[in-house]
Amino acid sequence: MVDNWVKRVLIVGAGTMGHSIAMVFAQGGYEVDLIDLNQDILEKSLALIQANLQTLKEAGMIGGKSIPNILNRIHPSTSLEVAKKADLVIEAISEHPKAKREVFQTLDGLCPDRTILTSNTSYLNLFQLTKGIRPEKMLICHWYAPPHLIPLVDLVQGPRSSEATVKTLRQILLELGKTPVLMKKFIPGYIVNRLQRAMAREIFFLLDRGYATAEEIDRAVKNSLGIRIPVVGVVQRYDYTGLDLALTFERNPAIHLVSKDRTPKTLSRLVKKGYLGVKSGKGFYDYSSKRLEEVLKERDRKLIEMMKCLRKIER
Numbered sequence: 001m002v003d004n005w006v007k008r009v010l011i012v013g014a015g016t017m018g019h020s021i022a023m024v025f026a027q028g029g030y031e032v033d034l035i036d037l038n039q040d041i042l043e044k045s046l047a048l049i050q051a052n053l054q055t056l057k058e059a060g061m062i063g064g065k066s067i068p069n070i071l072n073r074i075h076p077s078t079s080l081e082v083a084k085k086a087d088l089v090i091e092a093i094s095e096h097p098k099a100k101r102e103v104f105q106t107l108d109g110l111c112p113d114r115t116i117l118t119s120n121t122s123y124l125n126l127f128q129l130t131k132g133i134r135p136e137k138m139l140i141c142h143w144y145a146p147p148h149l150i151p152l153v154d155l156v157q158g159p160r161s162s163e164a165t166v167k168t169l170r171q172i173l174l175e176l177g178k179t180p181v182l183m184k185k186f187i188p189g190y191i192v193n194r195l196q197r198a199m200a201r202e203i204f205f206l207l208d209r210g211y212a213t214a215e216e217i218d219r220a221v222k223n224s225l226g227i228r229i230p231v232v233g234v235v236q237r238y239d240y241t242g243l244d245l246a247l248t249f250e251r252n253p254a255i256h257l258v259s260k261d262r263t264p265k266t267l268s269r270l271v272k273k274g275y276l277g278v279k280s281g282k283g284f285y286d287y288s289s290k291r292l293e294e295v296l297k298e299r300d301r302k303l304i305e306m307m308k309c310l311r312k313i314e315r
Contacts, residue, residue: 004171006116007031010086012103014038014076016279017120018092019045020147023052026073027062027148028176033075033082042076049074051293052148052300059304083110088172090141092120097129104130116165123188127158135160139169140183142190146296149303151179154190195234202257204264214284230310 007030011022014036022034022045036042053070056062062070075082080103083089089111091103100119107117117134118141119126126140140156153173157166166182173180183190189197206212212220228237238246270276270283277283278295287295 004168004175005114006087006168006172008033008085008087010035010083010089011092012080012089012107013092013094013120014042014045015092015094017143017145017147018090019049020052020145021090021092021120021143022074023049023070023148024176024178026070029073031073031075033077033086035077035080035082037078039078042078046071046074046076048293048296051297052146055297055300055304056148059301061304080106080110083107083115084112086111086115088116088118088169090118090120095121095124097124100124100126101129104133108133116169118169122193125186125188126156127186136162137165139165140186141169141173144192146300146303149300149307151177151307152192153178153180154183154192155180156183156186156190158186200264201261204262204267205258207266208264230306231313 009022009025009030010033011018011025012035014022014034018036019034022032025032034042034045036045050067050071053062053067057064057067083106089107091100091107093099093103100121104117104119107115111117115134116137116139117130118139120142121140122142127135127138130138135158138158139161140154140158142154142156144150144152155166155170155173170180170182181191187194203217206217207214232240241249274280275282278287278292281288290298
């Protein structure tokens with residue numbers, strides 16, 4: 001059994017991922033410092049946390065009386081000085097190498113020697129960016145949106161990450177109800193993001209060439225892969241297909257997949273218009289008739305129902 005000495009957690013960045021990660025740790029009984037240089041983002045994040053907790057309450061996942069205690073364990077701030085009290089840090093700022101390097105340099109000067117430093121980066125090589133900064137206590141801890149619901153966390157160890165650091169963080173994640181997947185060495189995107197990147201090439205190819213609409217693509221996936229993947233994954237499904245048939249299919253010359261990264265025209269056009277998705281009210285779909293909290297609540301309700309189904313499948 002790993003001795004969990006971590007009591008206070010610092011989340012750097014209160015955006016899409018940070019506020020939700022802070023909520024997970026507060027639910028787990030940790031004192032959480034949530035910092036962001038932007039006071040407006042900080043206030044917005046606290047409102048989203050309250051809305052998320054209300055959704056969990058309505059789904060019967062937490063008791064209403066626990067909400068004030070959870071909220072009281074989250075301490076918002078606009079100063080990194082709170083790092084002086086941190087046992088564990090999760091950096092969740094934007095994916096800018098220089099900014100991340102500067103944050104970790106500052107953290108190294110403020111945090112106690114015991115503090116474990118981690119990043120939520122999706123694809124940057126943290127271990128190269130932070131050379132010379134606590135290599136034994138440096139890890140990538142990559143969460144999936146929304147962190148308060150999705151169990152998976154990529155736990156990536158660096159060339160010099162200590163075994164004790166890896167074990168401590170893995171145990172913390174397990175106790176929080178998460179499913180940590182340990183990557184022995186760094187590769188951009190890890191497992192799921194690499195698979196999603198490959199899918200993205202085909203998705204945007206189909207959209208850009210007018211083969212199908214966004215709605216039709218989603219309908220096709222939800223009514224096939226969306227049902228099958230939770231049961232047989234993406235590797236075991238070949239066993240059910242038959243490996244001989246799978247080999248024949250992979251050799252099929254008729255299907256020419258996109259093999260290069262290209263700038264998607266459809267995606268570029270939407271971004272140019274300011275259609276950034278849920279956060280702006282429009283993307284491939286139109287969300288403008290509802291408040292952000294309502295859109296997220298609708299998504300979370302469906303995810304909770306899916307998680308309940310998955311638990312029944314796994315029994």
